[in-house]
Amino acid sequence: MELRQLRYFIEVAKREHVSEAAQQIHVAQSAISRQIGNLEDELGVQLFEKDGRNVKLTPVGKLFLEHAETALKAIDYAKMQIDEYLNPEKGTIKIGFPTSLASHFMPTVISAFKERNANVSFQLRQGSYKFLIDAVKNREINIAFLGPVPAEDADIETHILFSERISALLPSQHPLAKNKSIRLNDLRDEEFVLFPEGMILHQIAIDACKQAGFTPNTSSEGEDLDAIKGLVAAGMGVTLLPESTFDVKPPRFTVKIPIEFPIVRRTVGVIVPKKRELAPSEKAFYAFIKDFFYRLEQYQ
Template identity: 70%
Template sequence: MEIRQLRYFKEVAEREHISEAAIHLHVAQSAISRQIANLEAELGIELFERVGRNVKLTPIGKIFLEHCTSALQAIDFAKNQVDEYLNPEKGTIKIGFPTSLAGHLLPTVISAFKKEHPNVAFHLRQGSYDFLIDAVKNRELNLAFLGPLPTKDDSIHTTILFTEDFSILVPSNHPFAKRKSIPLIDLRNEDFVLFPEGYVLHKLAVEACNSVGFTPMISSEGEDMDAIKGLVAAGLGVTLLPESTFYDSTPRYTVKIPIETPSIRRTVGIISPVTRDLSPSEKVFHNFAMQFFSRLGQYQ
């Protein structure tokens, strides 16, 4: 069994068309057909069945694809590690991040890192909270920023970079806009603007309100930070957001107000897999991020 055969098989399986796979791989169609036939002969099974001009995986072919994908990911990862050990300053770092950390944290730390390591490249992947955790577990990513950090998961390492409070964001013409602080219970009759159900910031906001005895009335939802802030600015409700989302500025026509009680906080940090070592460039970045936020914390 050859790596080339596995790559040909995976390409055909994903495209369900041999000629399209051949075009993408820049090889002759006959070469792909021959290598897949050799692979099937070695395994003693049929991996594909023909459906008109297309091909589809057989049931056993689908099982083989799962293992083939994992094997190729492991091989590519190993090759990248070898390349980076030869020159860790020219590696590529793949990092996942959620929308709540995209506006300030990510560009700030990467910009500072690039000043010291200008030849290291970055591949950035934005995703939901659960997606990022699964991506680290399933070899799609080795590093991901996350807030809050998950607890009680033996398959991932967690490194806290900082802890931050939540604040209330209200329209600038809101009756509470001139207050210095607000007990969360005072918002029990307010309309809320939140991320949709399934987003971790939705969960944190609802749990905070429940902790003081009410369920927030959700009038509007937005799927990114700018949408949430824009809906508040338009007067459609109030929201709860972490401090790091206000680092650049508080949006026009809104006012940020500290929460008096209860204390609502989240940890922000990096997750990495327990079962895999980080590449040299990933280790350098991980250590840099820890030192970077440690230095920032000394002046806060």
């Protein structure tokens, strides 16, 4: 069994079309067909079956795909670590992060690290809360920032960097817009603009409102922070967002107001794998961010 056979197999499985896979990886279609045939002969099973002009995985093909992807991720990771040990100052750090940390948190952390490590590069992957946890477990990335920090389990190590309050964002013409603070119960009759169900900031808002004694009436949903803020600015409703999602001032036509009761907070932190070693540049970055936020907390 050869690595190229696994790579060809995964590409065809992903595209369900041999010629499209051949075009993507710049290899002759006949070469891909031959290598997959050799792989099937070696395994003694059929991995694909015809589906019109396309192909699709057989049940055993689906099983093999899962293991083939895991094997290639492990090999690619091993190669990356070897490259970094040969030249630790020029590593590439893959980081996952959610949309709520994109505008201020990530640029601050990366620029601060790059000041001391100019030759280290980054590959950034934005994703949902569950996706980022699974990505660390499945070797797709080794470091992910999350808020709130998940419960530690057998596969991931967690570290809390800081805790932040959740505030209300209101249209600037809202009757409560001039208040210095509000009780969350003051918004019980309002229409809310929230992230879709299944996203962690949706759940944080729902839980906060239930803590205040009501279930929010969700009138609109936005897939990202800009959409949420834009809908609030347009007067479509109110929302709840973490402090780190705001710049120096809230968006135009909106007002950010602290919630005095109940106090709603979330933790923000980082997760790394427990059962595999970080590459040298990843170790350096992990140590840096822990020290960076420790010093920031001491200063504050």
